[in-house]
Amino acid sequence: MKKTQSQNRIVLFPSIQLQPGERKLVKIDQLEIAIMNVDDYIFAFRNECPHQGIPMIYGPVTGTMVTSTPQEYKYGRENEILKCPLHGWEFDLKTGKSLFSPNQVSLLTFDVKKEEQDIVLYLKREPQNITIIDFNCSHIC
Template sequence: MSPVEKTHSQTRVVLFPYDQLKPGERKLIKVDQLEIAIMNVDENLYAFRNECPHQGIPMIFGSITGTMLTSNPQEYEYGLNNEIITCPLHGWEFELKTGKSLFSPNQVTLLTYDVRREERDIVLYLKRKPENISIIDFQCIPNCK
């Protein structure tokens, strides 16, 4: 198990060396009974609950995309490239940074976690000290890039 230490309000968990999660890769972390997806997207780390708030589908299979932005009639503008994760079952879109849904940002969110690169390690911050942590290497199916 990884080193765990309690800080003022959070528990700091060193997961693994940074070079074990290259850009485009994903890992699944099981913290007690909770699954957390960890992703490296263009050298940016994201961590979120591996469960779509709609029907509980594993979000680790979701595509990383952008989306159409609000624009004037008959204008089409694509943006937020590599900042959106899409639920693989029903296509619900969430911001990777905040977990907010694009269709109802104040009501539906994907729970996110603080994950950082600290020197050579990837570190996850949790609200409570976990009893058990396991790391599952994840092989992405072709459509979840």
């Protein structure tokens, strides 16, 4: 762990341990953070839906209906949307903002990067305890 500009740099694991389509759950003290590799882009967010606290690590990564003309239905944004596994609330993976009320409802996201051969998370506070859990959702998500 290395502190940089009021951020704590935490090397979580080698990047080879998080292939496209895979997920890991990181417990930092009492906080659960879901880490996902979607098409070689790494995302990190609080593992809790803001609606009823359902673990978002179980949520499918999908696309959604996009703006179109009346009587026309277009599907788009494939692999950019994370859905709550219980009620289907949709969130933009990049920003954490909900699609239905982006200025009021969002997932808490974290700065995570693939740096050289490692997955690195940046936090504002220094963690005391870190636990990493491999997560397999091939039959759920």
